[in-house]
Amino acid sequence: MVGAASTDAAATNGIAIGNAATAAGGDAIAIGGNRDGADGQATTATGPSTTAVGGQAIANGPGASAIGWRAEATAERAQALGHLATAQGVRSLAVGENADAQSDNATAIGNEAIANGIDAIALGDTSVATGPSTTAIGVKPSQPGRAQRPSAGNRRQQPNARRPLVIWPPHRAYVLLPWARTPTRRATTQQPSAMRPSPTGSTRLRWGIRR
Structure with a gap:
């Protein structure tokens, strides 16, 4: 316990460093200060094995970690950096x-x-992934000069349903679509870049790119 009003009450092996920092839980660690004094939010680690590092950071949940100014990890084993x-x-x-x-x-x-x-x-600056098991890679397409994102919709997903992978490079959107797992026919010679069934008649899952 280091710093004015720092506390590690009810914490076994807890560490609290900084003005009003609080470590409340076994092995909890809180390092940081309260920027606005008594009226502001203090760095707080609540729960076993929680870690809060940074001004006004909050870790609340077993194994949660929050590192950075006002970073918040508020669920079990959540990590905010x-x-x-x-x-x-x-x-x-x-x-x-x-x-x-x-x-x-x-x-x-x-x-x-x-x-x-x-x-x-969601991977990338301002990227947004909305819906269960969705993946978004790249910049937000609504920015000026960016590709317009196709609507993902709010379709209900079956547990084993095939889902598209949406990729957002700077100036063009690509959608990778999986083939259905159904018997296929021999490929034709039309549109070489398009997705086609397997010529072997197999049921393997294949991917293609729609521009």
């Missing part, structure tokens, strides 16, 4: 300034990246 990063779901991961992983197992990596959906993955 970066200025204002937020991890709200169980086992979620947010890395980058203002990155936000809102659901269980969601991953948001990049400045202002948002992953909103169970198992959703």
Whole structure:
């Protein structure tokens, strides 16, 4: 316990360093200060094995970690790393300034990246993945000069349903579409770049690119 009003009450092996920092839980670690004094938010680690490092960082949940100014990890084993990063779901991961992983197992990596959906993955500056098991890679397409994103919709997903992988390079959008797992016919010679069934009649899952 180091710093004015720092506390590690009710914490076994807890460490609290900084003005008003609080470590409340076994092996909890809180390192950081309260920027606005008694009226502001303090760095707080609540729960066993939690870690909060940075001014006003909050880790609340077993095994949660929040590192960065006002970073928040508010669920079991949630990890938030970066200025204002937020991890709200169980086992979620947010890395980058203002990155936000809102659901269980969601991953948001990049400045202002948002992953909103169970198992959703958003990679890249301002990328957005909305819906269960969706993946978005690259910059946000609504920016000037960027490709317009096709609507992902809110279709209900079956547990084993095939889902597209949406990729956002700077000036063009690509959608990788899986082949259906059904018996296929011999390929034709039309449109060499298009997706075609397997000539062997197999039921393997194949991918193609639609521009």
